[in-house]
Amino acid sequence: MTKPIIQLSGVDKFYGDFQALSQIDLDIRTGEFFSLLGPSGCGKTTLLRSIAGFETPSAGSLHIDGKSMDGVPANKRPTNMVFQSYAIFPHMSVAENVAYGLKARRLPKAEIQERVSEAIFMVGLQGFDNRASHALSGGQRQRVALARALxxxxxxxxxxxxxxxxxxxxxxxxxxxxxxxQRAVGITFVLVTHDQEEALTMSDRIAVIFDGKIAQVATPQMLYGMPSSRRVGNFIGMMNFLEAKILGTSGETVEVDVQSLGTLTLPLSQAPGGVEGCQSIGIRPEMLTILAEGQTAEREIEAVVSEVFYYGDMTYYDVTLPQKDAPVTVTMRNTAGRKVLAAGDTARVGWSPVSLLLLQ
Amino acid sequence: MMRGKGYFFKWYVALFLVFLYAPAILLPVFAFNDSSIVSFPLKGFTTKWFEVLQSTEALHVAVRNSLMIAVTTAIFSTIFGVLAARASTRFAFPARRSIMGFIMLPMVLPEIIIGVSLLVVIIQLGFELSLFTIILGHILICTPFCIAILSSAFMNLDRSLEEASIDLGQTRWNTFWMVLFPLVMPGIVASLLIAFTISLDEFIIAFFLSGTEPTLPVYIWGQLRFPQKLPSLMALGTLLLVLSISLLVLADYFRRRSLKKTGIENSGGFL
Amino acid sequence: MLLISPTLVFTLLMLAVPLIMVLALSFWTQSYLTLDRSFSLENYKTAWTEPMYQYLMARSLKISIFVTALTVLLAYPVAYFISFHVTPKRKAMWIFLITIPFWTSYLMRIFLWKVILGYNGVVNGSLMGLGLIEQPLSFILYNQNAVVLTLAHSWVPFAILPIFVALERVDRSLIEVAEDLGDNWLRRFFRVTLPLSMPGVIAATIIVFIPTIGDYVTPRLVGGPNGLMISNMIELQFKKANNAPLGAALAISAMAIVTCVTLVFVWMNRKFMRGPK
Structure with a gap:
C-alpha cells in the first residue's frame, strides 16, 4: 500500500455553534483519485477548503506529505484548487491565467512560456493561448482552471x-x-461532489460524508455492494429495505426474522457495518427478478405490481410484497421476448439470500 | 385598448421630457442670444458672452478654487469609498449594518443641516472658514455616492478569484494589486468622476462654509443679482453642462467596462 | 474592521460631532456677541410658539408634501413606461436620458425656471403669442406654485430611479396570471403592479421629501416673499441675524419633523413588505 499524502486526524470545524466537521480521520494515498461525496451542506466543501488552507480547523491535525500544515497559509501549501466557479481571472488571457502561479514563483520567462504551452496542450486548448477569458465556454474555462493548477x-x-x-x-x-x-500526471486528485454517479465512475476511493462525519470510506464497488449503513445504501443508488429482527448469532452466522421473507440464516460478512443494532435488510432493485413463465429462482415470493415505469431499456416495477405496506422496487432489463407487466398483475419475484445486506 | 394605452404613455413621456429638458435647452439658447436681457424674443446669434467669460478675472479665481476642491474631494472620497466598500462587501464585522447606515447618512440628510452643523463646529473651534473647510464638507457628502458605486464593483467580484490567486501562490498584497485592483479600476474611475462632478456643482454647503474665497457656484450665486451679468452666466452654465455630460458619459463608459470585465450583463444605468 | 475605520472616523468627526454640537448649541442662548452656555429651552420655546416660525414650519411641510406628491405622480408613469414599454436594450439609455438634465448647474437650473415662468418669460410669451391670454399670467412666479414646480423638476429623476427598480423586480408572470384570472389592465395595475412596486414608491417619497425641506435656494430664487421656507430662516439666523442658537433650534426642530415623517414612511414600507397575513 502506498503511503498517505494527506493525513487528517480528529479534525473539527465549528462556525459559532454549528459544527461543520466532527472528528474527521482520513488518509488519502499518494496518486489516487479520491472523492468526497455527500449531500449539500454535509461539510465536504469545508473539508476540502481546510486542506487547501482557506479554512482553519477548530481542532485536530492535518499533514500533507508528512508535514504539519498548522499555520501554513494557502499560498505556501503544496496543493492547488479548481474552484466551482473556475475563478478564471477575467482581465487576463488564457495564457496569462495559466502563467499566473508560475509568475508568483518568479521563474525565468523562458521556463514559464514552455510550461504554459505544455499545460495548455495537456488540457487540449492549443491555439487558445491569447483568447480573452470571458470569450470562453464553460468547458473551456474548466480546462483553463485545470491547466492553471496543474x-x-x-x-x-x-x-x-x-x-x-x-x-x-x-x-x-x-x-x-x-x-x-489524472492517470497521465499521476497527481493525487481530491474531488468534492454531490453526484454519486460521478464519484462512482471516476474515483479510486470515496469518502461518504453525512452531517460533518465520515460515514464510510471505500472503493466504488465496496461502497455500492457493501454499504456500511442504511443511509449510505440509500444515498448511493437505489435500495429496498425490509424490517428485520435479529434472533441470535452463532459463530460466523446470524439468524434474522425478515419481514415478508421469513426467518433466514446469513453469514456475518453480509452485515458490513457489524451486526449490533441492525434493524433492516437492504436489497438492490437489480438483485430482484420478476420471474417469467416457467423461470425459477433460488427463492420466490408472490407479489402484486402496483406501478410500472417504462424507461425503454429498463422497466422499473413497484411491487407490493405480502405483510409490507411500502412497495419494493424491482428493475428489469427489457430483453427480447420479455413481457412488460401492467399494474395490478401478480408476479413471482425471485431473490437470493446472498444479495441481502443486514444494516443498521 | 392596447393602442389607447400606448398613445397615452407616448404623449405623456414626450411632455414630461419637454418639462425635464426645458431649462437645459434654454441655457445654450440664451448663451448665444445677442441681447443683454435674458428673455424672449431672441435677438440674434453671438459668441460674445463666452468672450466676456474669458476676461472676467474673478471667475477664473472661482474656477481654480472649485477645481482644486473637486479634485481633492474626488481623491479622498474615493479612497474612503474603496475602504468602506471593500470592508462591507468582503468582511463581516460587528454592527456592520448600523455602521454602513451611518456612513451613508449624508446621502439622505438635508444639505442645509450638514452645512449648518459643520459651520457650528468650525466657529466653535475657532477655525477660519476656508477652501479646506469646504473640502471637508464635500468629502462627507460625496463618500456615500462613491461607496454606492464601488460597492457594486466589489460585489460583482467572485470571491474565489481572490482565493484562486492565493492558492496559486501569490501573496495577499500582490493579489490586491494584480487581481482586485484591475477589476475594480473602472469603478474607481467612475467614483472619481462622480465625486468630482458633485463637488464642482455643490452650492449649499459651499455657501455656508466658504470664507473669503468663493467657489464657482458661490460666485454664480453672487452674480445672479446683477441682470447685466446674466447672459454671460448662461454661457458659463452651457460650458458647465457640456463638461458635466462629458464626464458622466466617461464615467458610464468606465462602469460598463467594469461590468464587461467581470463578465456581467449590463443592466440599469447610473446610481 | 481596520479597513472601515478611516471612513468611519471621518464620518464620526465630520457628521456625528457636528450634529451633537448643533444640538448643544440649540440649548444655549446668544445676545449680540456673547454666548451663554447655560442650559435653556428658550430657543425651542421661540421656535415652536412664535407665530412666524410656526407658520414657516407649517408652510415648509406643506410645500414639501406637495412637492413629494407631485414628483411621485409625475415619476410613476415615466418609470412604468421605461420598465414596461421600452425594450430591455434601450432601458439603460432611457435612464441616462432622464438623469442628464439633472447635471445642469443646480443654480442655473433653478434660475432658468424664473426665466421660463417670469412676467416676460417663456410660458407667458408663448401663451400670448398663441393668443390664449391677453395679459401675462402673474400667478406662476414668485409664489409657492413656482417653488413646488421647480423643486419637483429638481427631484423627479431621483423619484423615477427607485420606482423603476421596483417595477423591474415585479415578476412579469404575476401580471400575466392576473390577466389569465380575468383582470383587465386597470384592475391588474391596481391589484398587482402597484402594490408590488410600492417599496419603490415609498423609497422615492423619502428620497424626495427629506432634501426638499432643506432647500433654501429654490424658495429664494422663485418663491418671492410668500414662498420662503424654514431653511431660509435657518440660513438667516446663522448668517445675517447672527443668532446661531435659534438657528440651531430651528434646524433641530425641522430635522425632528423630517425624521418623524420619514419614520412613518419607513413603517408603511415595512407593513407593505410584510403584506397581509
Whole structure:
C-alpha cells in the first residue's frame, strides 16, 4: 500500500455553534483519485477548503506529505484548487491565467512560456493561448482552471464540484477526461461532489460524508455492494429495505426474522457495518427478478405490481410484497421476448439470500 | 385598448421630457442670444458672452478654487469609498449594518443641516472658514455616492478569484494589486468622476462654509443679482453642462467596462 | 474592521460631532456677541410658539408634501413606461436620458425656471403669442406654485430611479396570471403592479421629501416673499441675524419633523413588505 499524502486526524470545524466537521480521520494515498461525496451542506466543501488552507480547523491535525500544515497559509501549501466557479481571472488571457502561479514563483520567462504551452496542450486548448477569458465556454474555462493548477505540479489537486456548472453531455466528457488527465500526471486528485454517479465512475476511493462525519470510506464497488449503513445504501443508488429482527448469532452466522421473507440464516460478512443494532435488510432493485413463465429462482415470493415505469431499456416495477405496506422496487432489463407487466398483475419475484445486506 | 394605452404613455413621456429638458435647452439658447436681457424674443446669434467669460478675472479665481476642491474631494472620497466598500462587501464585522447606515447618512440628510452643523463646529473651534473647510464638507457628502458605486464593483467580484490567486501562490498584497485592483479600476474611475462632478456643482454647503474665497457656484450665486451679468452666466452654465455630460458619459463608459470585465450583463444605468 | 475605520472616523468627526454640537448649541442662548452656555429651552420655546416660525414650519411641510406628491405622480408613469414599454436594450439609455438634465448647474437650473415662468418669460410669451391670454399670467412666479414646480423638476429623476427598480423586480408572470384570472389592465395595475412596486414608491417619497425641506435656494430664487421656507430662516439666523442658537433650534426642530415623517414612511414600507397575513 502506498503511503498517505494527506493525513487528517480528529479534525473539527465549528462556525459559532454549528459544527461543520466532527472528528474527521482520513488518509488519502499518494496518486489516487479520491472523492468526497455527500449531500449539500454535509461539510465536504469545508473539508476540502481546510486542506487547501482557506479554512482553519477548530481542532485536530492535518499533514500533507508528512508535514504539519498548522499555520501554513494557502499560498505556501503544496496543493492547488479548481474552484466551482473556475475563478478564471477575467482581465487576463488564457495564457496569462495559466502563467499566473508560475509568475508568483518568479521563474525565468523562458521556463514559464514552455510550461504554459505544455499545460495548455495537456488540457487540449492549443491555439487558445491569447483568447480573452470571458470569450470562453464553460468547458473551456474548466480546462483553463485545470491547466492553471496543474502547471504548478502540485502534490495534490483539489477540485470543488468542478463539473456541476456543465451540461450533461459536457459533464460526461469531462469525467473521462479528468480521469485520463489524472492517470497521465499521476497527481493525487481530491474531488468534492454531490453526484454519486460521478464519484462512482471516476474515483479510486470515496469518502461518504453525512452531517460533518465520515460515514464510510471505500472503493466504488465496496461502497455500492457493501454499504456500511442504511443511509449510505440509500444515498448511493437505489435500495429496498425490509424490517428485520435479529434472533441470535452463532459463530460466523446470524439468524434474522425478515419481514415478508421469513426467518433466514446469513453469514456475518453480509452485515458490513457489524451486526449490533441492525434493524433492516437492504436489497438492490437489480438483485430482484420478476420471474417469467416457467423461470425459477433460488427463492420466490408472490407479489402484486402496483406501478410500472417504462424507461425503454429498463422497466422499473413497484411491487407490493405480502405483510409490507411500502412497495419494493424491482428493475428489469427489457430483453427480447420479455413481457412488460401492467399494474395490478401478480408476479413471482425471485431473490437470493446472498444479495441481502443486514444494516443498521 | 392596447393602442389607447400606448398613445397615452407616448404623449405623456414626450411632455414630461419637454418639462425635464426645458431649462437645459434654454441655457445654450440664451448663451448665444445677442441681447443683454435674458428673455424672449431672441435677438440674434453671438459668441460674445463666452468672450466676456474669458476676461472676467474673478471667475477664473472661482474656477481654480472649485477645481482644486473637486479634485481633492474626488481623491479622498474615493479612497474612503474603496475602504468602506471593500470592508462591507468582503468582511463581516460587528454592527456592520448600523455602521454602513451611518456612513451613508449624508446621502439622505438635508444639505442645509450638514452645512449648518459643520459651520457650528468650525466657529466653535475657532477655525477660519476656508477652501479646506469646504473640502471637508464635500468629502462627507460625496463618500456615500462613491461607496454606492464601488460597492457594486466589489460585489460583482467572485470571491474565489481572490482565493484562486492565493492558492496559486501569490501573496495577499500582490493579489490586491494584480487581481482586485484591475477589476475594480473602472469603478474607481467612475467614483472619481462622480465625486468630482458633485463637488464642482455643490452650492449649499459651499455657501455656508466658504470664507473669503468663493467657489464657482458661490460666485454664480453672487452674480445672479446683477441682470447685466446674466447672459454671460448662461454661457458659463452651457460650458458647465457640456463638461458635466462629458464626464458622466466617461464615467458610464468606465462602469460598463467594469461590468464587461467581470463578465456581467449590463443592466440599469447610473446610481 | 481596520479597513472601515478611516471612513468611519471621518464620518464620526465630520457628521456625528457636528450634529451633537448643533444640538448643544440649540440649548444655549446668544445676545449680540456673547454666548451663554447655560442650559435653556428658550430657543425651542421661540421656535415652536412664535407665530412666524410656526407658520414657516407649517408652510415648509406643506410645500414639501406637495412637492413629494407631485414628483411621485409625475415619476410613476415615466418609470412604468421605461420598465414596461421600452425594450430591455434601450432601458439603460432611457435612464441616462432622464438623469442628464439633472447635471445642469443646480443654480442655473433653478434660475432658468424664473426665466421660463417670469412676467416676460417663456410660458407667458408663448401663451400670448398663441393668443390664449391677453395679459401675462402673474400667478406662476414668485409664489409657492413656482417653488413646488421647480423643486419637483429638481427631484423627479431621483423619484423615477427607485420606482423603476421596483417595477423591474415585479415578476412579469404575476401580471400575466392576473390577466389569465380575468383582470383587465386597470384592475391588474391596481391589484398587482402597484402594490408590488410600492417599496419603490415609498423609497422615492423619502428620497424626495427629506432634501426638499432643506432647500433654501429654490424658495429664494422663485418663491418671492410668500414662498420662503424654514431653511431660509435657518440660513438667516446663522448668517445675517447672527443668532446661531435659534438657528440651531430651528434646524433641530425641522430635522425632528423630517425624521418623524420619514419614520412613518419607513413603517408603511415595512407593513407593505410584510403584506397581509
Amino acid at each position: 502547471v504548478l505540479k502540485p502534490r495534490v489537486l483539489l477540485l470543488d464540484e468542478p463539473l456541476s456548472a456543465l451540461d450533461k453531455k459536457m459533464r460526461e466528457q469531462m469525467q473521462s477526461e479528468l480521469r485520463r488527465l
